[in-house]
Amino acid sequence: MPRVPRPAAFSAAALLTLGLTACAGNSSSEEDSGPGDWSTVTIEHALGATTIDAEPERVATVNWANHEVPLALGVVPVGMAAANFGDDDGDGVLPWVEERLEELDAETPVLFDETDGIDFEAVADTRPDVILAAYSGLTQEDYDTLSEIAPVVAYPETAWATPWREMIGLNSKALGMADEGEKLVSDLEGEIDEAVAAHPGIENSSAMFLTHVDTTDLSEVSFYTAHDTRTRFFEDLGLETPESVANASADTEEFSLTRSAERADSFDDVDIIVTYGGDEIVEALESDPLLSQMPAVENSAIVSLPGEEPLGTAANPTPLSISWVLDDYLSLLAEAAEKQ
Incomplete structure (x- = not known):
């Protein structure tokens, strides 16, 4: 990264x-x-x-x-x-x-x-x-x-x-x-379109990408804005940017922002959460009294990517990584979409 x-x-x-x-x-x-x-x-x-x-x-x-x-x-x-x-x-x-x-x-x-x-x-x-x-x-x-x-x-x-x-x-x-x-x-656009067509269940779902979650302190929520390339990749994959994320991104050029967990209800329009980490991240989010109220967390519609491995890295699309990660990433997103 x-x-x-x-x-x-x-x-x-x-x-x-x-x-x-x-x-x-x-x-x-x-x-x-x-x-x-x-x-x-x-x-x-x-x-x-x-x-x-x-x-x-x-x-x-x-x-x-x-x-x-x-x-x-x-x-x-x-x-x-x-x-x-x-x-x-x-x-x-x-x-x-x-x-x-x-x-x-x-x-x-x-x-x-x-x-x-x-x-x-x-x-x-x-x-x-x-x-x-x-x-x-x-x-x-x-x-x-x-x-x-x-x-x-x-x-x-x-x-x-x-x-x-x-x-x-x-x-x-x-x-x-x-x-x-x-x-x-x-050529890449054609490859993406073909792969997305094989996963119709994710179409029109909204997705938010949380940055690295600190399980020892969930008082704040950090997320990538609509300017970040990971978030923009969602649109290539048939997903939508939630209005909450789009609005938060409107007045900044930063690629990430942080909000108090007390404002977690502002992300009620998020269907799927993508983040970095393992099962411990999902468990921490689901057990937190504030963040667990987010629909995506409540439904366990969370894609937890291995942050230090190639799969997590490739969520940030690059010319050669797109083909490498496309099918695996879409499969994880489709699995999360089914839990909405």
Whole structure:
């Protein structure tokens, strides 16, 4: 799961040296690519505007899941962020990414450890021509620092809130593969529609995604807003955003909010609750005198995802995880919908 990055200590002089080295080692131009093969691409985003003058040959990605776009399109990055959530075998690569690398007969790219923020020096060492971060939490300082290394594609509006379609669109455009990106989106939409059609029981049900529940303190309820990509994925799956969640999201750009449990009755329009954890989470919710009054809790219409495993991670949709998780996730939602 994405963590908000903290700028790493990295001197301007060292960065400039690395940036110049990267440029010198990977000089490319429209002439290199052949006349007419590349048209300059400019991408506007929340942190500025990025111009890519030549076809990228060395692609690096930072923050969560951006590497899945080039991989889905057959391009292996020279470096990408190591998975820091849902990594079941501890190798820094999620299973759907491992499967794609095997399909491409490719070795694992350099993995950037982002536990303490972006490792700018490691990114520079891969000598990228472009850095993809359309789904990210980059600060302006992060962006400015990375831009000394290579052109950077940041998120379009709000940190950690880029929908999967837009992530594909922006990152594929930066690669000069906008048409291929559109086809990838279309193929995934078709796959989703087919899978949803096989689970008609969830149609028109409303769903709310609680953030990590603290069973030792249920005095507050934290939930993902309508801006978060997990919540937006509900709509792809035929579910509705409850009016209570939509209204709470209207006056904020935050991807999560917290409410007192005393206001739990405001979520009476929630049919299904999705959250992270195991049986202990469900038991805690059902035994709480306030939260147990929520219809979804009262009906045990709760999907409890294993938070530290790939299944829970994939509830946040990404280009490669959608196909991997779709059937399992829909089955769990359908089971919960039957309890309404």
